[in-house]
Amino acid sequence: MNRVTTLDRSRPRRGRPGYNRESLLQVAVQVFNERGYDGTSMDDLSKKLGISKAAIYHHVSSKDELLELGVNRALDGLFAAAAEATAAGVPAIDRLEQLIRASVAVLVERLPYVTLLLRVRGNTEVEQRALDRRRQFDRLVAGLVAEAKADGDIRPDVDPAVASRLLFGMVNSVVEWYRPNEATSAADLAEAIRTMAFDGFRP
Template sequence: MTVSVKSSAKRGRPGYDQEAVLVAAVDVFTRHGYEAASMGMLAEALGLSKSAIYHHVPSKVELLRLALDDALSALEAAADDAAERGSSPVDTLELLMRGTVKVLIEKQPEVRLLLRLRGNSEVENEAIARRRAVDRRTSEVIRDAQDSGALRTDVEARVLARLMFGMINSIVEWHRPGNRTADELADTVTSVLLEGVRA
């Protein structure tokens, strides 16, 4: 997980930095739910006092914002990369799918947290809006691929996008380190999904 820290100097108890606190927060939020999780639970998980945690972050909501931004920025970057490198709509779609699979594996805890949001706060709603923007971009790529004759047109692009993301997003719930590499899993996912929708 990559998190920008304003100062290179670590604050708080030695051995902990903002990144370590954020990793623990994602785990606590995912296990207990963001609303039910408390800074006390996080302090207990880290073996710190609550005041020590506040050396790294100002609030629980800031921890949530950082975690969600980490996942969303990676997903947006994958979409940008696919759009830049794709030689055709269907090639762009394949690159987007591969990039998304890799993000889900590399940032599995953060993406799992993102996918479980309920929209109970401004931060959550902003994250959901960003996620939906990526979904819309995917629908547009699928529509372009359909218009080019590469993909079947009997299923609406928006529906195909939801079906694709349904399969891809499920990875965060069952994938375990050591099962398959990101590239191997991306090969499987793109093969299954694209063969099922080619014209």
């Protein structure tokens, strides 16, 4: 992802000089991730962006709107991945594997946005809506695990609700330590997660 800093003003732009809605969102999400959403004021954003608050309000109506745009960037990616994975006419276990691969790809491509999403605590209406969508995603995963278990493709002693939370706990942990361009590609990472979850460590 092309990270825009206050010094990077070389690209084509719309609206106020320096930023369009997209590049402004990128910087805002970066600042939210560094300082916490609650700990970031519009003044902080204005200083970091090097533009006035009025110039920010030219693009977005509030800090809340930036948060919503940011978390939806993550959620829309995850739901698109889920829609594609679950549409395939294959057994649930294969759809689950596909969902893991696609979700890891979204995490890696949209790392700052997913990071922001995973730190949302539900303190505002926007955060509540994001948590609702996360829960909807969790239910979808748990449903796939339950279906795969009913098919006999998952061990009978696995609790689908617990297993799906642990599985996505593992997937989501990627935002804490993985940085793109390392020796491990998104596909390697997805494969490592798939292997651990489905086949386990043991030889």
